[in-house]
Amino acid sequence: MFATPAFAQATGAAGAGSAFASFVPLVLIFAIMYFLLIRPQQKKVKEHRAMVEALRRGDQVVTAGGIVGKVVKVGEDGIVEVEIAEGVKVKVVRQTITQVMNKTEPAAA
Known part of the structure; x- marks a missing residue:
């Protein structure tokens, strides 16, 4: 026991x-x-x-907030200007872009 x-x-x-x-x-x-x-x-x-470093003007992107728009201007300071509607542009931080939906072709030189 x-x-x-x-x-x-x-x-x-x-x-x-x-x-x-x-x-x-x-x-x-x-x-x-x-x-x-x-x-x-x-x-x-x-x-x-x-992907974020390769962003160019004309790319269609999705932000972290779910906003879909077209890149109008890529700034060197980490800010990207995105057009979400005709004449409506917003500035977003480059790192908040989650997806590039349509890539633009590089301009032929």
Whole structure:
């Protein structure tokens, strides 16, 4: 009914092998998290940065607020002027553009 003292005692002192064996699952969890969460997010951020840097006048874009418009002016200070209706222009921060719907073709030189 009660555990005898022989069963209650530890089997022996923990060696270096068991310390390494208990560290392996932690390393595996970190590796899985890196490949499933961190790496894809970094790739997505890199693609978004490239898309925002490639904005040109005439591109049809969608902002983070869901506004669809055409790029009228691309400023160097991170501000983009977007025309959302005939004669209605708004200034938005470049990073808030989430999608480029229609790309304009580069002008032939």
